[in-house]
Amino acid sequence: MTIFSVRHSTVYRYLRPVAFGEHRLMFRPRDSFDQRLLEAALVVDPTPRQIRWIHDVFGNCVAIVQIAEPATELRFQSHIRLEHTPQVPLDLQIDEEALTYPFSYDGDEIIDLERTITRHHSDPDGDLDRWARQFVRVGHPTETGHLLMTMCYAIHESFVYERRLARGTQTPLDTLQFRRGTCRDFAVLMMEAARSLGLAARFVTGYIYVPSRDGSITSGGGSTHAWCQIYLPGAGWVEFDPTNGIVGNRDLIRVAVARDPRQAIPLTGSYDGRPSDYEGMSVQVNVTTETAGTFPNR
Numbered sequence: 001m002t003i004f005s006v007r008h009s010t011v012y013r014y015l016r017p018v019a020f021g022e023h024r025l026m027f028r029p030r031d032s033f034d035q036r037l038l039e040a041a042l043v044v045d046p047t048p049r050q051i052r053w054i055h056d057v058f059g060n061c062v063a064i065v066q067i068a069e070p071a072t073e074l075r076f077q078s079h080i081r082l083e084h085t086p087q088v089p090l091d092l093q094i095d096e097e098a099l100t101y102p103f104s105y106d107g108d109e110i111i112d113l114e115r116t117i118t119r120h121h122s123d124p125d126g127d128l129d130r131w132a133r134q135f136v137r138v139g140h141p142t143e144t145g146h147l148l149m150t151m152c153y154a155i156h157e158s159f160v161y162e163r164r165l166a167r168g169t170q171t172p173l174d175t176l177q178f179r180r181g182t183c184r185d186f187a188v189l190m191m192e193a194a195r196s197l198g199l200a201a202r203f204v205t206g207y208i209y210v211p212s213r214d215g216s217i218t219s220g221g222g223s224t225h226a227w228c229q230i231y232l233p234g235a236g237w238v239e240f241d242p243t244n245g246i247v248g249n250r251d252l253i254r255v256a257v258a259r260d261p262r263q264a265i266p267l268t269g270s271y272d273g274r275p276s277d278y279e280g281m282s283v284q285v286n287v288t289t290e291t292a293g294t295f296p297n298r
Helices: 107-117 127-133 144-158 174-178 181-197
Strands: 002-020 023-025 035-045 048-055 061-067 069-086 203-206 223-231 236-241 252-258 276-291
Touching: 023 203, 035 048, 035 061, 048 276, 061 107, 069 223, 069 236, 127 174, 127 181, 144 181, 144 223, 144 236, 174 181, 181 203, 181 223, 181 236, 203 276, 223 252, 236 252
Parallel strands: none
Antiparallel strands: 002 069, 002 276, 023 061, 035 069, 048 061, 203 223, 203 252, 223 236
């Protein structure tokens, strides 16, 4: 078990004081058997008129922030601490009928999984279908776990990671064509490839722990991170991080899950002013480990 400490800072800057609309934040990790939240704090400047919490349709924790006074700078700072236990569900028992591909989901589960199996992006010429099918053995049984691990590693090894500050996610076909993208792009590519094979997939946003920022080959540190989950009977929702070739939750801190990445944006909001008033933003995420029983300085 590891204790992770995450400090996440987002600052918006404007050329003149502007009024702010409602802001929605996803920074509070989901409690589960593999990660347990110990502490969570949120500081907003200017001081908000109200912060209220809701659970969205997926059960994610969302903070809704109302800010009363205009300002030239809007700052969100969050700090979380949690216990984290690495899990590799593919090492556990997948139901026998799902050990080899293809398989069918249980009738009771398929009702709830249906929208996560449905394709979300067009593939008019079948390019993504062909790419996904290369991981299925022809004329021989295909182990389900091996298929997905190979797909995850293939994206990690064959595509180039590049940080992109612009919002949104490029289409899977663009990622396939350009062979480069962000962690969000790679997550969506693997999700759509899995869906093309009839598997249930969903998007995950959160944080990744990078043991050494200097010279580390782990991509996605210093900001929020994204990966995906595939549902396997008996193993449940299994984490796949194609950006870093990680299977299981090692070093991954799960904050929110969604059917589509647009439903799991870490921070959204608005301001009342001219487009030219916006000067820019900065984001900094620091994920560190603690020795059990110690507390960081505030």
